[in-house]
Amino acid sequence: MDLERLRHRGPDSRGAWHSPDRRCWLGHTRLAIIDLSEAGAQPMRDEQTGNVIVFNGEIYNHRALRDELKGAPWRGESDTETLLAAYQEWGSAMLPRLKGMFAFVIFNGATGELFAARDRLGIKPLYFRRSDDALQIASEIRSLSDSGHEDIAPAALATYLRYGAFSEDQMPFENLEALAAGHYLTVGADPMARGTKLRFVQACYWPARSSMRATKADPAEAVRSLLERSVREHLLADVPVASLLSGGIDSSILTALAARNSATPLQTFSVGFAEAGFDETAIAAEVAQRHGTTHRRIELTEPELLEMVQTAVSLLDIPSVDAINTYIVCRKIAESGVKVALSGLGGDELFGGYPSFTDVPKMAVLAMLPRVLRKLARHCGEVGRRLAELPGRDIFELTRWRRGFWTEAMLEEAGLPRSTPSLVTPPALPDAFAQISWTELTGYMRQMLLRDADQMSMAVSIELRVPFLDHELVEYVLALPASEKRRYAGVKGLLVEACRDLLPERVYRRRKMGFALPMAQWMRGPLAGFVECGLAETAARGLIPAGMIRRLEEEFRGGTLHWTRLWSVVVLGHYLRAQKSRGLPAASATPQLQEAGV
Secondary structure (H helix, E strand, O other): OOHHHHHHHOEOEEEEEEOOOOOEEEEEEEOOOOOOOHHHOOOEEOOOOOOEEEEEEEEOOHHHHHHHOOOOOOOOOOHHHHHHHHHHHHHHHHHHHOOEEEEEEEEOOOOOOEEEEEOOOOOOOOEEEEOOOOEEEEOOHHHOOOHHHOOOOHHHHHHHHHHOEOOOOOOOOOOEEEOOOOEEEEEEEOOOOOOOOEEEEEEEOOOOHHHOOOOOOOHHHHHHHHHHHHHHHHOOOOOOEEEEOOOOHHHHHHHHHHHHHOOOOOEEEEEEOOOOOOOOHHHHHHHHHHOOOEEEEEEOOHHHHHHHHHHHHHHOOOOEOOOHHHHHHHHHHHOOOOOEEEOOOOHHHHHOOOOHHHHHHHHHHHOOOOHHHHHHHHHOHHHHHHHOOOOOOOHHHHHHHHOOOOOHHHHHHOOOOOOOOOOOOOOOOOOHHHHHHHHHHHHHHHHHHHHHHHHHHHOOOOEEEOHHHOHHHHHHHHHOOHHHHOOOOOOOHHHHHHHHHHOOHHHHHOOOOOOOOOHHHHHHOOOHHHHHHHHHHHHHOOOOOHHHHHHHHHHHHOOOOOHHHHHHHHHHHHHHHHHHHHOOOOOOOOOOOEEEEO
16 A cells, blocks of 8 residues: 555654564554654554554543553553553443544454444544455545546446435445444454455444433533533644634534633634625624634635636545535645644534425425326426425435435436435434434435545645534434424524524524535536536546436536536546546555555
8 A cells, every 4th residue: 555645644744564474554644633742653553462553533532531541551642542552451342432533443463353443423434445365444545446447336326426425335436345434343364264364344333222312401501511522622632723614603603612712812714705695704703803713814716716626626535526615625724734623514414404404394295295296296397306206205215315416317317226325224313303413414414524524624634623523412412302402493593592602693693605616607617628528538438328418518508407416427527537547556466464544
């Protein structure tokens, strides 16, 4: 594995380790945030046990864990060292004790086994390829996949076009897998087989049904307490932590709480551009002034944005119809020397900030109509064509269906199967509101937003932290009945009530806006050549019939097709072209127990 391909994830240093029998290799590129000394360097080896770890992420309660691990001979202050000691003490039982975002791989010096794990919500990624006698595992698929010479499976392609992202159970290339969020993987020699055959065991440690419980405390007070604690924990770092301040409810609350708890003046950043109609930077500046942050407004010109749109597409590790806004914001704050920033991702999914929370119950009523009547809607434009395909009354299915970009009819025309990713099995949930929330958290957020946040922030060596996804806060809010979440007026009323004293009134009294790019306008204008190139590459690969691509382009230019439906095809073409030009080598044919890069 070539660590150069992961350099952007950790430009501060790199290291590699081989097991004594040369059958296991671990590599790491480091973005130094906690314990900047060599004592925090990776791969990290425990001299007493022979265990070796490579780790990506942060363990926010690692100092509390050290209090429980009193006998450990600490050499430094890093959470990596804490993880090594926790594994030696508790094995896989360490995982429910961890608070944070993480993907790590540990080589067990005593057994020769490999232990890999991923955080509960899937904030940090971990991908792998395996055969009977070899395993490769890494934070990005570009380190694993000979994707320049591979075809995308039709079922995986259908899922990408349908939902704008590849699902974790249908990765783009053959024999490529994602370790599921809240799961761990153990790999070792198969005792029932001869030779080098390996045994792979995956297991789930979260969610536990018993964990989704709401206390009898006042919900607004409980949410405030849990969120304040989460923000304090997310400030753990030996470098400054900044906040992405858009001016919306979520980022304003995080900024206010972080400013109150930061030992130094909090840096905040807002990004806007003069050509767009959606600019919240004036409100962001008001929030920053109220809480005494060191604020910077970054205004971008259209030429800068057009360049960054194309660069973002070229940097994708896995195609996505989204991702561009995250790249733009992270790239600009990275140029300011910031390494760590707080993001409000997760607030909409938990507290009902999406239209799905009102739309899905209405769609469940429409789904009661006879199918023959619903089919008539296909003659009423794009919205009608979508409504004609309502899948039924199941809340989970309807929520996922609402997130669709391509319709079933479009997939059929493209000669692709009606493939849908598996729904993540939910814990016991109290009502439809919680079911919608769970589906958004484990679907749209995990498969697209979190993946994009990781790949686009790490592309410019920024660590994004997401305090709303503290698992204790998530569990509490999911377990609350909808009546408590809707007890207060307005969008995300419970969250606003919990933090009303932190916000200027116009932050929560106005319509949700967001940092929007005029993509449709650009695709018809200055990005037209970029669009044509991506469409031509997709057509040349034979993934989608050329005639259908031409028709979609005509519908888009005529204003009857939303730009995202065409953009997904554009991104796919450029992604495949970039993968081919990288000339990634095929996976090693030499039998190896483990090869990992994080």
